[in-house]
Amino acid sequence: MATKEKNIYWQLFASFFKIGAFTFGGGWAMISIIESEIVDKHHWIEKDDFLDLLAIAQSLPGILAVNIATAVGDKLRGTRGSMLAAAGTILPSFLIILCIAIFLTPDMIKNNRVISSIFMGIRPAVVALIIAPVITSAKAAKLNWKTVWIPCITALMISLDLGYASNPILYIVLGGLGGFSIWALSQRKLKKTKGH
Amino acid sequence: MGIYWKLIWAYIKIGVFGFGGGYAMLSLVEKLVVSDNHWITEQMFTDIVAISQMTPGPIGINSATYIGYVAPGEVNPDLASPIWGILGSVAATLAVTVPSFFLVLYCAHFIRKHQESGAIKAIFEGLRPVVVGLIASAAIMLMNAANFCPNGTDSQLWISIAICAAAFCLVYFPIKTRKRTIKIHPILIICIAGLAGYLIYGL
Numbered sequence: 001m002a003t004k005e006k007n008i009y010w011q012l013f014a015s016f017f018k019i020g021a022f023t024f025g026g027g028w029a030m031i032s033i034i035e036s037e038i039v040d041k042h043h044w045i046e047k048d049d050f051l052d053l054l055a056i057a058q059s060l061p062g063i064l065a066v067n068i069a070t071a072v073g074d075k076l077r078g079t080r081g082s083m084l085a086a087a088g089t090i091l092p093s094f095l096i097i098l099c100i101a102i103f104l105t106p107d108m109i110k111n112n113r114v115i116s117s118i119f120m121g122i123r124p125a126v127v128a129l130i131i132a133p134v135i136t137s138a139k140a141a142k143l144n145w146k147t148v149w150i151p152c153i154t155a156l157m158i159s160l161d162l163g164y165a166s167n168p169i170l171y172i173v174l175g176g177l178g179g180f181s182i183w184a185l186s187q188r189k190l191k192k193t194k195g196h
Numbered sequence: 197m198g199i200y201w202k203l204i205w206a207y208i209k210i211g212v213f214g215f216g217g218g219y220a221m222l223s224l225v226e227k228l229v230v231s232d233n234h235w236i237t238e239q240m241f242t243d244i245v246a247i248s249q250m251t252p253g254p255i256g257i258n259s260a261t262y263i264g265y266v267a268p269g270e271v272n273p274d275l276a277s278p279i280w281g282i283l284g285s286v287a288a289t290l291a292v293t294v295p296s297f298f299l300v301l302y303c304a305h306f307i308r309k310h311q312e313s314g315a316i317k318a319i320f321e322g323l324r325p326v327v328v329g330l331i332a333s334a335a336i337m338l339m340n341a342a343n344f345c346p347n348g349t350d351s352q353l354w355i356s357i358a359i360c361a362a363a364f365c366l367v368y369f370p371i372k373t374r375k376r377t378i379k380i381h382p383i384l385i386i387c388i389a390g391l392a393g394y395l396i397y398g399l
Binding site: 022061063079086096105118121124129133153158159167172178 | 383386
């Protein structure tokens with residue numbers, strides 16, 4: 001029994017280590033792989049429970065893959081399980097990037113002729129890779145003429161570098177507060193019309 | 197030692213306010229790490245994004261580990277050794293993950309209870325357009341001279357614009373053949389752009 005218990009901790013860590021080591025592209029790309037590993041292969045969690053955990057992981061801030069790992073680990077084996085699952089997700093990319101950071105130093109990128117020429121080609125392409133999700137997320141957010149000014153103002157103010165007015169945190173807080181106040185106002189209206 | 201506390205504080209903020217996934221988080225990283233503290237240059241930041249795309253794992257972890265490693269040495273040359281670097285990457289990586297770790301453990305039942313409530317839904321409804329703006333701001337901040345024409349020549353600017361436009365088309369418009377549509381993976385696009393860079397500037 002004791003060995004079996006130990007085993008599931010180890011398996012939990014190994015599963016998430018594997019997920020962390022082999023998925024490129026972060027959270028969204030990881031979801032289907034986590035699902036096949038956790039739900040289909042190991043039968044640790046029912047599919048419905050997994051979708052429930054996913055909804056919670058998405059609504060909390062932070063790194064989505066780590067949030068999912070924490071939630072799954074917690075569901076299976078409490079705090080210790082969640083620590084192992086989260087550590088498993090983080091470790092592969094931590095170790096890989098650490099190796100890259102040790103060998104591919106900023107000075108090397110700058111001073112090595114071949115490497116610097118490669119990166120001069122890569123940088124404009126990276127910008128394109130970030131422009132693409134702007135459009136996909138704008139479509140997913142179903143922006144209309146009433147809401148389209150919000151991303152425009154947000155992007156403009158943040159990129160202008162105006163001190164506190166350019167702090168992204170300000171706009172995250174304002175967005176949440178804005179959504180909440182519109183809801184609160186509509187509730188009040190609803191109460192008033194009901195009162196009459 | 198102050199740099200470590202600053203790193204931890206910056207990455208706690210990135211972890212706590214990082215709504216909307218990796219790309220939206222980039223805007224926070226660029227603001228806190230590049231514009232406010234100048235721990236790394238604009239170019240280095242772009243390079244880290246490229247490296248993150250080509251290595252497995254979430255971009256938030258990748259950036260924390262790399263910046264945590266580099267920042268101490270950039271701020272204080274005495275700290276430019278692997279040991280101080282590793283300490284920085286451990287600190288930054290833990291700082292970005294620990295807050296949401298505890299939020300998942302201790303706020304999950306609160307969220308579950310109020311998931312269907314109008315208030316929570318409305319807050320996320322309000323966040324959604326902001327997230328679009330966050331990603332856009334990251335893209336705008338990276339469209340700068342350091343990334344597009346470090347030589348300062350017009351020809352380089354045009355080459356960079358061409359690479360950017362071509363990369364965008366490849367990633368955004370899947371190639372439709374008679375049998376199937378081919379979506380080109382971002383890693384392949386970065387490889388092609390790197391090869392183009394080598395052929396244009398390196399030979």
